[in-house]
Amino acid sequence: MPAFTYSNPRVIHWGAGSVDRLPAELERLEATRFALVTTRSLLAETGRLPVAPVATIVIGQHAPMAQVDTGVEQAAGAGGIVSFGGGSAIDAAKIISVRRADAGGRALPHIAVPTTLSAAELAAGAGYTNADGDKAGMRDPRLLVDAVMYDAELAMMTPLELWLSTGIRALDHAVEGFLAEGDHPFNDVMALEAIRRLFDSLPRARAAPGDTAVRTENQVAAWFSFTLPGASAAGLSHTMGKQIGARHGIPHGVTSCLLLPHVIRFLAPKMPGRVAILSEVMGGDAADCVQGLIASLDLPQHIASFGVGEPELRRAAAELAGRYPADDLLRTYLAAL
Incomplete structure (x- = not known):
């Protein structure tokens, strides 16, 4: 049988109310000063997260790279990333976390709070839209998120x-x-x-x-x-x-x-x-x-x-x-x- 690989986020929290564990996860990852990556449709709901970010980065559909570039700058000074939304927000957050890597190449810790079923949080890859409006992608083991919180109560806000x-x-x-x-x-x-x-x-x-x-x-x-x-x-x-x-x-x-x-x-x-x-x-x-x-x-x-x-x-x-x-x-x- 040929070799194959398998990877998954190390920590996955399940069930309604599981986002209440976000502060403890941020503490564990030494990322209490974090940047939040989300979409415009969820901006009014960010108060439902139990802890406030030092910066909020807004990403559009299909993660336009120009917005990701801006997000990299906005995340300066943050010790971690929390993504809140669907695949576009999560993929953008993955790229930002890697591009804000420390001198040793370690990406910023990233916790995903998905609100759709896209499963972007499970992959060590990220998609984005390039300057020509075409879909592109990148792969890097560091793109894999550190923790996921599948909170069904937050998912209820998704149309x-x-x-x-x-x-x-x-x-x-x-x-x-x-x-x-x-x-x-x-x-x-x-x-x-x-x-x-x-x-x-x-x-x-x-x-x-x-x-x-x-x-x-x-x-x-x-x-x-x-x-x-x-x-x-x-x-x-x-x-x-x-x-x-x-x-x-x-x-x-x-x-x-x-x-x-x-x-x-x-x-x-x-x-x-x-x-x-x-x-x-x-x-x-x-x-x-x-x-x-x-x-x-x-x-x-x-x-x-x-x-x-x-x-x-x-x-x-x-x-x-x-x-x-x-x-x-x-x-x-x-x-x-």
């Missing part, structure tokens, strides 16, 4: 559609990690269980949007989904989504809703054994089951709804072509149009 669409993003992580090349036995077990749990718990979150216990179940499933972050993030649905997401203002969770069923259909003839296992776990044809789940959650299913047409998709397919021919990628995009 339901955003919560559910990032749940499909977690499903995308699980599917693409399972379909990745090579041997990854631990990930396979976790990914299949994540798929079972997401199919079970996401509809219940929609039916009972005020149930914190269900949101914690969603968070556990998302945690299970992302034990092979590098391979998942390099999967076809992810890369096709990144190609159009930042450029056209489509959130990552939504790109997974738009593309994942069609990517599964494209890959099924190329890896029939793997896709058959997914179908068995989902209880039917895998692509149809994913598409049915997305429809049942009333999430977006058509790229055209975001003002993107065939010319833009043709450009995206041409730029992404390599492992797969541009014509195949374009057909997959157009199936989602």
